[in-house]
Amino acid sequence: MTIDPSLWILVVLFFVIIAAIYSAVGFGGGSSYLAILSLLGFSFFFIRTNALLCNLVVVSASSFLFYKNKIISFKDVLPFIVASIPMTFIGASLRLDESIFFVLLAITLIGSSFSLLWQTFLNKKENQKIIKYPYYISYVLGASIGILSGLVGIGGGVFLSPILNHLKWGKPMKIAGLTAFFILANSISGLLGLVINKTFEYSLFSTIPLLFAVFIGGQIGVRYSIKRNNSKWIKIFTAVLVLIVGIRILFLRGVEYFF
Numbered sequence: 455m456t457i458d459p460s461l462w463i464l465v466v467l468f469f470v471i472i473a474a475i476y477s478a479v480g481f482g483g484g485s486s487y488l489a490i491l492s493l494l495g496f497s498f499f500f501i502r503t504n505a506l507l508c509n510l511v512v513v514s515a516s517s518f519l520f521y522k523n524k525i526i527s528f529k530d531v532l533p534f535i536v537a538s539i540p541m542t543f544i545g546a547s548l549r550l551d552e553s554i555f556f557v558l559l560a561i562t563l564i565g566s567s568f569s570l571l572w573q574t575f576l577n578k579k580e581n582q583k584i585i586k587y588p589y590y591i592s593y594v595l596g597a598s599i600g601i602l603s604g605l606v607g608i609g610g611g612v613f614l615s616p617i618l619n620h621l622k623w624g625k626p627m628k629i630a631g632l633t634a635f636f637i638l639a640n641s642i643s644g645l646l647g648l649v650i651n652k653t654f655e656y657s658l659f660s661t662i663p664l665l666f667a668v669f670i671g672g673q674i675g676v677r678y679s680i681k682r683n684n685s686k687w688i689k690i691f692t693a694v695l696v697l698i699v700g701i702r703i704l705f706l707r708g709v710e711y712f713f
Contacts, residue, residue, distance in 0.1 A: 457494065462660075465490065466667045473512050473671025478679035480516065480630030481611040482509030482637045483668065485563050488606070489699035492556065499655040502546075503648055504664060507656070509609045509641040511665050512672035516634040519676050526631030530624075533592035534632065535639040538600030538610065542640040545604020546647030556703055559606050562613075563700025569616035570693035585622045596636070604644050609637025612696065630679065 457465075468490065469483075476483035487505040496504075520526050595617065603610035611633040618629045648654040 466663050469664055469667040470671035473668035474675035477512050477516050477672040477675030480615060480633035482512045482609045484509040484609050485612050485696055486699055488559060489703055492703060497655060499653045503655050504661055506641045506644045508664055508668045509637055511669050513609065513634045513638040515672050516676040517638050519680060520631035520634055523680055525627055526635065531632055531635040533589055534596035534636050537593040537596030539639055539643045541597045541600030542604040542643040543647045545601040546644040547651050548605060560700050560704035562606050563696050566612040567693045567697035567700060583622060584624055600640060603640045604647060609640045611637045
């Protein structure tokens with residue numbers, strides 16, 4: 455596929471911005487990468503592959519910094535990851551009709567944006583009381599979000615973070631750290647599913663600039679977040695962005711499913 459160079463430069467710069475915004479709250483940005491690439495007309499499997507690769511680059515660095523700064527521990531992360539990895543692999547292995555994929559993606563994005571906005575405005579108190587849950591809850595959440603993440607080709611952070619904030623599972627920064635590790639595990643599992651099913655599709659000319667862009671943006675976002683420890687405005691901006699792209703995909707790429 456051929457894209458005008460000036461347009462491609464804008465896309466790369468936009469990926470830097472997206473990575474910076476999403477990484478600040480522990481996300482990889484996969485939902486928006488999917489949206490942008492789909493609107494540009496890239497092939498179905500190229501979109502899923504590159505969104506997961508960009509996710510992997512962003513959250514790998516984020517996870518390292520969250521762990522290095524002792525914001526999250528492996529003990530907190532393990533139940534979610536153990537349950538999610540096999541389910542993400544199964545989800546990524548399923549071959550969906552392209553139209554159904556875009557409808558599912560659009561609905562997922564729109565629902566996630568409303569959830570994120572709701573939990574952001576609902577939890578106005580920064581020092582909210584933390585609630586401890588049985589370990590099996592972590593496994594159930596990990597498995598459920600894992601299969602959905604594999605299906606649509608994202609790490610699952612846009613699902614996990616709003617749920618954990620709503621459940622008052624931990625402080626916002628700790629949830630951001632868990633979310634980053636969760637996305638990291640799911641992205642690796644999802645990519646393995648694509649490789650095994652021979653649907654892993656990339657282009658050095660297109661993929662390398664995108665990976666470099668999200669690495670730079672991800673470093674900016676997560677370092678700012680750890681330093682400032684205040685992500686409310688970023689969550690709001692992220693939710694609005696996800697809502698916009700979800701609606702656009704539903705009308706531009708998913709509407710054909712109904713007609």
